[in-house]
Amino acid sequence: MPHFTKPAEGSWTEHYPELGTGLVSYADSVSPEVYEREREAIFARTWLNVGRIEQLPKVGSYFTRELDAARTSVVVVRASQDEVRAFHNICRHRGNKLVWQDFPHEETSGTCRQFTCKYHGWRYNLEGECTFVQQESEFFDLDRQDFGLASVQAEVWEGFIFVNLDPRNTTPLRDYLGKFAKGIEGYPFHELTQVHRYRAEVGSNWKLFIDAFTEFYHAPILHAKQSVAEESRRLTDIGYEALAYEIDGPHGMVSTWTGGAPPKDLSLVKPIERKVRSGLFGPWDEPDLGLDELPPALNPTGSKLWGLDSFLFFPNFMVLIWKQNWVITYHYWPTSYNTHIFEGTCYFAPPKNGRDRLAQELAVVTFKEYALQDGNTLEATQTMLESRTPIRTFPLNDQEILLRHLHTTAQRFVDEHERAPAPAPARV
Amino acid sequence: MPTVLPAAFAELEPFADWAIPTERARYAKRVSSTMDELQAFYDAAFPRIDDALAYLEQFPIDGIPEDATRLLWLYCALMTASFPVESWRQPRVPDSGAASFDAVLEPAV
Numbered sequence: 001m002p003h004f005t006k007p008a009e010g011s012w013t014e015h016y017p018e019l020g021t022g023l024v025s026y027a028d029s030v031s032p033e034v035y036e037r038e039r040e041a042i043f044a045r046t047w048l049n050v051g052r053i054e055q056l057p058k059v060g061s062y063f064t065r066e067l068d069a070a071r072t073s074v075v076v077v078r079a080s081q082d083e084v085r086a087f088h089n090i091c092r093h094r095g096n097k098l099v100w101q102d103f104p105h106e107e108t109s110g111t112c113r114q115f116t117c118k119y120h121g122w123r124y125n126l127e128g129e130c131t132f133v134q135q136e137s138e139f140f141d142l143d144r145q146d147f148g149l150a151s152v153q154a155e156v157w158e159g160f161i162f163v164n165l166d167p168r169n170t171t172p173l174r175d176y177l178g179k180f181a182k183g184i185e186g187y188p189f190h191e192l193t194q195v196h197r198y199r200a201e202v203g204s205n206w207k208l209f210i211d212a213f214t215e216f217y218h219a220p221i222l223h224a225k226q227s228v229a230e231e232s233r234r235l236t237d238i239g240y241e242a243l244a245y246e247i248d249g250p251h252g253m254v255s256t257w258t259g260g261a262p263p264k265d266l267s268l269v270k271p272i273e274r275k276v277r278s279g280l281f282g283p284w285d286e287p288d289l290g291l292d293e294l295p296p297a298l299n300p301t302g303s304k305l306w307g308l309d310s311f312l313f314f315p316n317f318m319v320l321i322w323k324q325n326w327v328i329t330y331h332y333w334p335t336s337y338n339t340h341i342f343e344g345t346c347y348f349a350p351p352k353n354g355r356d357r358l359a360q361e362l363a364v365v366t367f368k369e370y371a372l373q374d375g376n377t378l379e380a381t382q383t384m385l386e387s388r389t390p391i392r393t394f395p396l397n398d399q400e401i402l403l404r405h406l407h408t409t410a411q412r413f414v415d416e417h418e419r420a421p422a423p424a425p426a427r428v
Numbered sequence: 429m430p431t432v433l434p435a436a437f438a439e440l441e442p443f444a445d446w447a448i449p450t451e452r453a454r455y456a457k458r459v460s461s462t463m464d465e466l467q468a469f470y471d472a473a474f475p476r477i478d479d480a481l482a483y484l485e486q487f488p489i490d491g492i493p494e495d496a497t498r499l500l501w502l503y504c505a506l507m508t509a510s511f512p513v514e515s516w517r518q519p520r521v522p523d524s525g526a527a528s529f530d531a532v533l534e535p536a537v
Contacts (some may be wrong), residue, residue: 028457100432131478146456176534181512194535195533195535196531196533196534196535197531197532197533197534198529198530198531198532199529199530199532200527200529200530201527201528202527225515225522226515227515263535269516270514270515271474271511271514272474272477272510273509275474275477275478275481276477276481277506343532344529345533353484353485353486353487353488353489354483354484354485354486354487354489354492354496354499354500355482355484356489357482357484357500357504357535357537358481358484358500358503358507359487361451361504361507364451364505365451365455365508365511367508368451368455368529369511369515369521371529372521372524372527372528373470373521373522373523373524375524375527375529376476376523376524376525376526376527377524378527379524379527406504421534
């Protein structure tokens with residue numbers, strides 16, 4: 001008997017019949033060839049979140065993003081009319097990387113009035129127009145107007161900056177993000193300016209880490225020792241069931257309860273949590289964000305037990321919105337078929353005092369302890385998926401519906417792209 | 429040796445080397461410490477945590493005095509050191525092997 005009502009079909013998975021209920025192949029996670037196809041069909045064509053608007057506080061503020069999966073680096077800038085623009089990070093003269101510091105492969109940020117190439121001093125304004133060519137008269141019929149930076153589509157949703165590397169893309173960002181994004185709009189992300197960001201190089205396919213973070217079936221087992229012993233046994237006996245799952249096109253979400261912040265019984269949490277009044281689910285004394293009513297996509301079942309909604313915006317951007325008025329985002333940036341860079345970012349309201357700051361610190365370092373357990377498990381999985389064992393397909397349960405959906409969606413993008421390949425991009 | 433913590437926390441001066449400004453460095457100190465060292469730090473700092481929280485509550489983060497900032501960092505380090513003591517019985521997260529998860533952006537204080 002489920003603790004929380006499932007759809008009339010009897011399961012979350014069967015509510016979406018296109019997903020099937022059969023064994024799932026992980027051949028899509030162990031192959032350089034599949035990864036190359038995903039780069040073309042997914043990362044070079046979909047909206048990718050590259051940052052937050054707070055990273056561009058004033059005209060001339062910029063940051064770079066290395067997008068290995070899409071085979072480029074972009075520079076994102078707040079231009080003269082306060083609009084966000086993005087460009088391929090390449091000088092039009094002879095292809096030098098335009099914006100970088102010390103190490104060409106490392107990301108950088110700063111503020112400038114114009115971009116100047118380190119190599120021969122060509123300059124571009126914040127709109128990407130070429131404004132200066134060193135020894136211009138030495139060139140042959142060169143018109144600077146023809147040598148502006150190659151622009152990349154950039155749009156902002158609720159302060160999250162996205163780029164789309166497909167010059168033929170005609171889908172506006174908000175349409176791409178779909179009903180979950182519309183249902184989150186109005187959430188006060190802009191109030192959460194206290195930021196802690198973590199980064200890990202993970203030895204697994206990018207989809208495997210998303211798998212880990214879109215199911216909580218693993219939580220009572222893998223993270224058992226994070227709870228006090230009695231609570232851990234209780235959680236293992238109960239197992240895990242979400243409040244609800246929903247799928248919208250390529251995107252998915254899970255709505256869940258948590259152990260409570262604070263928990264009903266304080267003896268169930270560790271001494272440090274009792275003292276600092278914080279833990280994995282965030283500071284127990286949440287800040288007032290002036291949020292009288294949750295936006296409609298949050299706590300969709302209206303559960304009193306609600307603690308967290310986790311949204312996956314395909315392909316690689318997750319937003320976790322906690323009842324305790326804080327947010328985590330995850331990004332998974334592939335660097336090869338079996339490696340990726342994982343970024344986890346925690347956003348809080350600025351702490352009022354040192355006590356608040358400590359409560360936030362405990363939430364952040366607890367998140368880190370969990371992520372370290374998750375990350376290492378992935379390498380163990382990747383290794384065996386790549387081995388020559390005869391086991392090729394795996395059963396996924398109803399609490400793993402979002403994994404089934406992710407792998408199905410990635411495959412669908414590849415199939416659709418290859419069935420109707422777009423024409424080669426026009427030469428600039 | 430000059431004192432670095434607020435006077436009311438003088439007994440924690442022997443552990444002032446835990447008053448480290450960044451999580452990345454606090455974590456590095458944790459995993460290079462022995463369990464005896466972590467336990468000693470926890471046993472000294474945990475009993476004073478109510479006093480520390482009350483003390484830190486007095487100060488807005490903007491304009492927090494230097495000695496209070498060091499107390500805050502020392503207690504941030506206690507958050508980090510609490511996991512080996514309260515959960516793991518070893519400095520590292522069990523089964524975390526070669527996995528790393530490094531802070532690349534943190535608040536200034």
